[in-house]
C-alpha cells in the first residue's frame with residue numbers, strides 16, 4: 001500500500017530557482033523520494049522537457065506510478081549506478097540540471113515498520129531498499145565490537161561509541177536486539193540526556209543507517225559521475241543534512257572548482273599548474289533554509305544546499 005504521509009520537499013523554491021530550468025531541458029532527480037522536487041520541475045518544464053528520477057526505495061517506485069506524466073522516467077535503483085543508467089537511457093552529457101536531496105524521506109522515518117525511528121517501535125531494519133543487503137538487527141548480531149565502535153565513532157561522531165558498542169554486543173549475547181525501541185532504550189541508559197539537545201540515540205541510529213545503506217560511498221560514486229552526465233553549463237544542486245555528507249560534497253566542489261586552494265608552502269610546478277587549470281565547476285552558492293521554512297518544517301533545520309555549474 002502507498003504510504004499517504006507526504007514528504008515536504010526542502011528549499012523547493014530555491015532548488016527551482018538555482019536549477020535555472022530550460023523549458024525543453026533534461027533534468028535528473030537522483031533522490032526522487034515522494035517526488036516533491038520532481039513534480040515542481042515538471043511544472044516548470046515544457047512539452048519536450050524530460051526528467052529522469054532515481055530512488056532505491058520500492059515505495060518511491062510505487063509512488064512514481066501515481067504521477068501520470070510521460071516526461072517523467074523513474075529508475076528504481078542505486079544512484080551510484082548513474083553511469084550505467086545514463087548509457088542505457090542515452091543521457092550522457094545531456095543533463096541540464098541535477099538535484100540530489102540526501103538522507104531519508106519523512107515516510108521512511110515515520111513508518112515504524114521501516115526501522116529508522118528511535119521514537120516508534122518497529123523491526124530494526126533501516127534499509128532504504130528492503131530488497132537488498134541485511135537488516136541493521138542482523139548486522140549488529142554478526143559484527144565485531146571494534147568494528148561497531150568505529151562505525152558509531154566515524155559515522156555518528158558519537159562520543160560514547162565505545163560504551164554503546166560494548167552494551168550492544170553484550171545484550172546481543174543474552175537476547176538479540178530486534179526492535180528499534182530495544183536499541184534506543186539501551187542507548188538511553190548509556191548516554192546522559194543532560195548533555196544532549198537531541199535524543200540520545202540520534203547519533204547511533206544515524207551511524208548504523210549510514211553503514212547499512214552504504215551512504216557515503218554511494219555519494220562519492222555519484223559525484224565522480226556527475227561530470228559525465230551534465231551538459232556544459234549544467235547545474236549541480238546537492239542538499240545535505242549532516243557534516244559527514246556536507247564535507248564530501250564541499251571537498252568535491254572545491255577540488256573541481258576554480259577556487260582550488262594551493263597551500264602556501266607548496267612549490268609551483270607543471271603538475272600543480274595543469275591541475276589548477278583543470279577545474280570543471282564554477283561555484284554558484286551555498287544556502288540554508290530560511291527561518292520561516294525551519295518554523296514550518298523542522299526537518300529542514302540541518303539542511304545545506306550547495307550549487308555548482310559545469311564550466312562550458
Ligand SMILES: C[S@@+](CC[C@H](N)C(=O)[O-])C[C@H]1O[C@@H](n2cnc3c(N)ncnc32)[C@H](O)[C@@H]1O
Pocket residue numbers: 007008009010030031032033034035036037038054055056057060077078079080101102103104105106128218
Ligand atoms: C530526502 S529523500 C528525497 C525526498 C524528495 N526530494 C522529495 O521531495 O520527495 C531521499 C531519498 O533518496 C533515496 N536514496 C538515498 N540514497 C540513495 C541511493 N544511494 N540511491 C538511490 N536512492 C537513494 C531514499 O530512498 C529517499 O527516498
